[in-house]
Amino acid sequence: MNQRVDYVFKVVLIGDSAVGKSQLLARFARNEFSLDSKATVGVEFQTRTLTIDQKIIKAQIWDTAGQEMYFIFYQYRAVTSAYYRGAVGAMLVYDISKPQTFEHTVRWLEELRGHADKNIVVILVGNKSDLVTQRAVSIEEAKEFAETENLFFIETSALESTNVETAFLTVLTEIYKTHCKKVLAGREDEPEGTNLLTGTSIDISSGQDNTGTPSKSTCCSF
Template sequence: MFAILCVTTCYCSTSMFIFVSAGVGKSCLLLQFTDKRFQPVHDLTIGVEFGARLIGIDNNPIKLQIWDTAGQESFRSITRSYYRGAAGALLVYDITRRETFNHLTSWLEDARQHANANMTVMLIGNKCDLAHRRAVSTEEGEQFAKEHGLVFMEASAKTAQNVEEAFISTAAKIYKKIQDGVIDISNESYGIKLGHQTGAGLSGGRDGSASQAGSCCG
């Protein structure tokens, strides 16, 4: 789920999505990126939530449109409908919960089965501020990313460590694929849209959908 790119008076919109098991803090990562704030107790995502932010890459305005998909197994069929038409994805696990790391392969296989072949995937180990409770080593995250051709980074939605870098790095890799001709921007299935800049600043916001109380983020 991402968005935007082009030259001077135009911008390009790139679609991205965030997916994984429930309760890993993915919604908190999105909130930190779009609104620059942390919400200690965050409702479980029901269905899909949406966030957007304008950034700049190589002096070009890029709008990232980000879909935060529900992590519960019961919503996986809904999540699949957002795989197509996405230029990038953030695959998130909780470094303090081993089971969320163990489920990564299943989520990744599902995404690659339904998404375009050139989708950029960033693997994020969230809650790195809780190193004293770590259940998954940094080396394990790096190895998983290497084996599956992913970009890897550990981050903390609570302290904002590497949150900005994770989203912007993913967008930059998508941007480079466009420049290199790997992504055909005329094909909407790649999740890229060109448009005229509307004068919006390089800032962002978040639009929530129905949600259910219960999940803590870090």
């Protein structure tokens, strides 16, 4: 039987290749991890349905190649627009053992903000936290960057399934909260006596208010 779905939220994964984006997605969507995982070619997406505040949310997570795809995006703007179109959340992933992947987050964030909705919910994800002895990016450095850019922040390990669920739920919950605030704001602007049908789907891919952007005070680390 088809499950009732209240909302569908599109979230994109961005970051350099080999930082573990596909592994994070596999862990969240299917609770799987493969040591023989191959690099993503092109663009793919997976879904998972979950409940937030008694609402059925279908998360549509889009994954793409890393550095190679960035250059394709740079040359073919139509590809870039299609990837980001309708996205209300993004996970910006780097590898805590490879400092260059953290340095490149500036470039990825610029790309995201140049093509996605200005109020898109973004979380900075330091993946492979299990590589303790190989750490090259400190929590403090990453957290400072996240606070400066008004991003959420968390460290994860797809291998050990550490904080993966929390990372995705943080993004999806914030998206849902933004949606609810927009609905309430819309009702306040309605003429007296106007009724909003219960269960009506509302497109939040554009025209969001400023409450959709995480503030420094809500930046989180684990």
